[in-house]
Amino acid sequence: MPLATARGRTAGLLLALAGALLVAVVVLPPASLVVQAFADVWRAPALVPQRFGTRGVQLAFGSGGAGAALLTSLAVATVTTGLALVLAWPAARVLGERRLRHPGPVALLLAMPLLIPPYAVGTGLTEWWLRLGLAGTAAGLVLAHLTLVLPYAVLLLLPGFGPGLRRLEEMGRAAGLSGVQRLRWVTLPVVRPTLAAAALLCALVSWSQYGTSLAVAPTRPTLPVLLLPFVGTDPQVAATLSVLFLAPALAALVVTVRALRVTT
Amino acid sequence: MTSRPGGRRGDLARLAPASLTVLVLFGGALAGAVRTSLVPLGGPPGLEAWRALVHSPGFGEAVRFTAQVTVLSTLLAAGAGLALAAALRRRGVVARSLLALPVTVPHLLAATLAVLWLAPGGVADRLLGGLPVDIVRDRAGLGIVLVYVYKEAPFLALLVLAGCGPALAEREEAAAVLGATPWQRLRWVTWPAVRAPLLLGSVIVAAYAAGAFEVPLLVGPNFPATLSTFAYEATQGDVVTGQGQAAAALLLVSGFSVALAAIAVRFARDVEGA
Numbered sequence: 001m002p003l004a005t006a007r008g009r010t011a012g013l014l015l016a017l018a019g020a021l022l023v024a025v026v027v028l029p030p031a032s033l034v035v036q037a038f039a040d041v042w043r044a045p046a047l048v049p050q051r052f053g054t055r056g057v058q059l060a061f062g063s064g065g066a067g068a069a070l071l072t073s074l075a076v077a078t079v080t081t082g083l084a085l086v087l088a089w090p091a092a093r094v095l096g097e098r099r100l101r102h103p104g105p106v107a108l109l110l111a112m113p114l115l116i117p118p119y120a121v122g123t124g125l126t127e128w129w130l131r132l133g134l135a136g137t138a139a140g141l142v143l144a145h146l147t148l149v150l151p152y153a154v155l156l157l158l159p160g161f162g163p164g165l166r167r168l169e170e171m172g173r174a175a176g177l178s179g180v181q182r183l184r185w186v187t188l189p190v191v192r193p194t195l196a197a198a199a200l201l202c203a204l205v206s207w208s209q210y211g212t213s214l215a216v217a218p219t220r221p222t223l224p225v226l227l228l229p230f231v232g233t234d235p236q237v238a239a240t241l242s243v244l245f246l247a248p249a250l251a252a253l254v255v256t257v258r259a260l261r262v263t264t
Numbered sequence: 265m266t267s268r269p270g271g272r273r274g275d276l277a278r279l280a281p282a283s284l285t286v287l288v289l290f291g292g293a294l295a296g297a298v299r300t301s302l303v304p305l306g307g308p309p310g311l312e313a314w315r316a317l318v319h320s321p322g323f324g325e326a327v328r329f330t331a332q333v334t335v336l337s338t339l340l341a342a343g344a345g346l347a348l349a350a351a352l353r354r355r356g357v358v359a360r361s362l363l364a365l366p367v368t369v370p371h372l373l374a375a376t377l378a379v380l381w382l383a384p385g386g387v388a389d390r391l392l393g394g395l396p397v398d399i400v401r402d403r404a405g406l407g408i409v410l411v412y413v414y415k416e417a418p419f420l421a422l423l424v425l426a427g428c429g430p431a432l433a434e435r436e437e438a439a440a441v442l443g444a445t446p447w448q449r450l451r452w453v454t455w456p457a458v459r460a461p462l463l464l465g466s467v468i469v470a471a472y473a474a475g476a477f478e479v480p481l482l483v484g485p486n487f488p489a490t491l492s493t494f495a496y497e498a499t500q501g502d503v504v505t506g507q508g509q510a511a512a513a514l515l516l517v518s519g520f521s522v523a524l525a526a527i528a529v530r531f532a533r534d535v536e537g538a
Contacts, residue, residue, distance in 0.1 A: 018351065023362070025414075029377045030369075032387055036380060044385045045393070087285055090278035099275050109283055113290050114468055115521040117475025117492055120297055120514035123507070125289070127296030147289040154282055208370035210478040211492075224372045224478070231376050231482055242376050249368040 030246055036239035056240035066241060069226040076138060076222065077206040080145040081153075084202050085195070088153035095154065096161030110151040121147055122215025129216060136219045144216045145206045153202050160194030200252050207248055294518075300511035305504050313508030317498075317516075320509070322489065329488040330474055330517070333405045337412035338470040342462060344413055345420030349458070352421065353428055360425070366418045371472075374411050375482040382407065400483050407483035408473075408490075416469045423465040424458045432457045460532050467528045471521035475514070491517050 036042070037056050039049030060066040094100060095107075113121065125144050126135060134140035168190060172182040188195075213222045223245050230238040303309045317323060352359050366374070381387045383400040400407045432454065439449045477492035484490065489497060495510035 019359075027362075027365075029381060032381070033377070036387075045390050047390055087281045091282035094275045094278045100279075106279060106283060109286055109290075111525070112522075113286065115471045115525050116290075116294070116518045117471075117477075117514055117521075119477055119492055119495065120475065120511075120518055121290070121293040123300060123495075123511055123514060124293035124296030124298075127300050128292055143289060146285065147293060150282060150286055150289075204368055204370075208372070210370075210372050211476060224370065227376065228372065228478060228482065231379050235380055238376055239380065242373055245370065245373055249365070249370070249373075252368045 030250075033239045033242050033246065036235060037243050039236060039239075042236075056236035059234070060237050060240045064230070064237060064241075065221070065226060066223075066244065069221050069223045070244060072138065072141070072220060073207060073223040076141045076145060077203045079138075080142050080149050080206045081199055081202040083142070083146055084149045084153035085157070085199060087150060088157050088198075092154050092157035093161045096158045097163065097166060110154055113148050113151050117211065118148060118209060119211030119215055122212035125212075126215050134216075136217045138217075138220065141213060141217050141220070141222070144212045145209055148209065148212065149202045149205050152205050153198055156198035156201055157191075157194060160191040160198075165190050196255070200255060204248060204252060207245075297511045297515055297518075301508050301515060304508050313505065314512045316505060317509045317512045322487065322494065325488040326491050326494040326513075329405060330490045330492075333408050333412075333480070333490060334470050334474040336405075337409045337416065337473040338466050340409065340413045341416035341420055341469055342466050344417035345424060345465075346458075346462065348417060348421035349424040349428065353425065360422075363418045363421060366415055367422060369415070371411070371415055371476060372478045372482075374415050375479045378407055378411050378483050382410075401485050403485045403488075405480075405484060408480050411479050411483055412469070412473050416472075420462060420465045420469065423461040427458045427461045428454075463528050463532050467521075467525045470524055474521055475517045 035049065038052050038054065040053035040055045041051040042049035091106075095103060100106065122144055125140075125147070129135040129140045129144075134143065165187065168186050169182055172186045177185065208224065209222070210224045210228070214225050218225070223241065227238060227241040227245060230241060301313050302311070304312060348363065352363060379386070379400055382389070382395065386400075389395055397406070399410060435457075436449050436453050439453045444452070474490075475492055477490065477496050480490045480493045481496065484493065491513050495513040498506040498509040498513065500506070
């Protein structure tokens with residue numbers, strides 16, 4: 001028995017150590033971004049900045065153009081996600097209910113954009129966007145992002161549909177509910193968690209795009225396109241833009257934890 | 265099998281919006297890249313861009329370096345992902361959510377963090393009073409591999425964990441009751457369940473590591489370049505011939521990723537059938 005408790009204590013200690021390591025690797029680096037964003041003067045080798053201030057914010061939003069880039073990123077992510085979910089919904093339904101005899105070709109088609117470098121997709125589309133007048137426009141960005149977000153939307157919506165939902169809908173039909181009523185009271189409540197997760201991840205995929213955005217619209221920078229050059233030249237501005245860039249990921253984490261808590 | 269209004273034709277019609285959109289956009293992108301690589305600005309079509317790419321100095325080195333970074337990142341991420349999954353299998357929601365954080369962090373942000381922390385004068389450098397090895401912009405591509413492993417190991421771990429549901433635990437218990445040793449349980453019960461998600465996830469990781477260029481651009485060395493940074497630099501150098509060479513280099517990476525995926529799918533099928 002004493003041996004068992006000693007072993008239990010060692011295991012507990014190891015677990016605590018692993019937890020601390022996980023927190024250090026996962027939580028500490030993003031937290032350091034906030035410090036760096038407000039460090040007006042931080043000369044090496046000091047561990048704490050010599051002076052705090054808002055130089056980074058002023059530069060980023062002043063000459064840096066962070067406001068416009070933030071708006072572009074938000075608008076493109078929102079519109080792309082909306083379009084992707086609407087287009088993906090019927091396809092995910094057919095695939096999720098396994099109604100297709102040969103799902104192979106469709107799966108292959110949807111997997112292809114995940115295998116090709118995003119910069120290649122952007123470069124290839126630019127060839128046409130220049131002719132169509134879409135180069136450098138928000139619409140051009142949305143369509144380019146849609147190429148990569150739509151496959152994710154189908155894959156992420158897929159698990160929401162299945163025979164269980166079908167049975168509930170049949171019951172609704174038998175109870176005399178109209179199509180709109182079934183969608184509102186049966187389908188949406190069942191699919192909502194999957195839909196929310198899919199929307200969140202699709203928005204993140206668009207939000208994180210670098211190669212496609214750079215190729216398609218170098219003159220209308222999204223947040224990541226704006227951020228990259230600052231990493232080498234001005235760490236404080238880079239950190240400020242990174243905090244903006246990280247915000248949706250943190251929001252996603254909070255929402256996920258809450259959703260998991262509710263379902264488990 | 266219940267039938268629905270519209271039946272098979274209706275199903276195809278429901279698939280059409282997503283499939284046709286991807287077909288037009290992705291097919292268009294591919295056709296555009298091929299066209300860019302074959303038809304130079306203001307010149308007759310030809311293989312000039314491809315020839316120039318293959319003969320340009322640094323191309324061979326870029327192929328080798330891309331392969332090295334891709335293989336190392338994928339193998340290390342797969343190993344670390346499996347270890348993470350094994351450690352967190354019986355943990356709760358909080359541990360898994362922490363694991364999910366790096367998955368939601370954009371690659372560019374992970375690379376930015378690597379530079380702000382690990383480059384000379386960075387936070388880790390100050391904390392430790394100097395790092396024992398160069399990680400950022402080192403010639404071996406250590407920084408690139410590190411960023412990819414940080415990002416992709418949790419991604420693969422989550423995929424593997426998704427394959428380890430309660431059904432797998434039941435089968436493992438059944439095997440234990442039947443007298444299987446821990447090693448036999450791992451080999452014949454656990455591994456077959458996690459192999460497919462691990463393999464297919466690894467292909468996505470390899471394709472990304474081979475093709476994305478924001479990470480090597482920030483934490484990679486100036487030389488050698490990866491094929492994708494090579495492509496990017498070509499567009500920055502010569503406006504007329506650069507685009508064609510860039511497209512050719514990117515198509516080369518694309519071909520590699522598709523071939524890898526085909527092999528992996530085949531392999532996953534073979535072992536399932538065996």
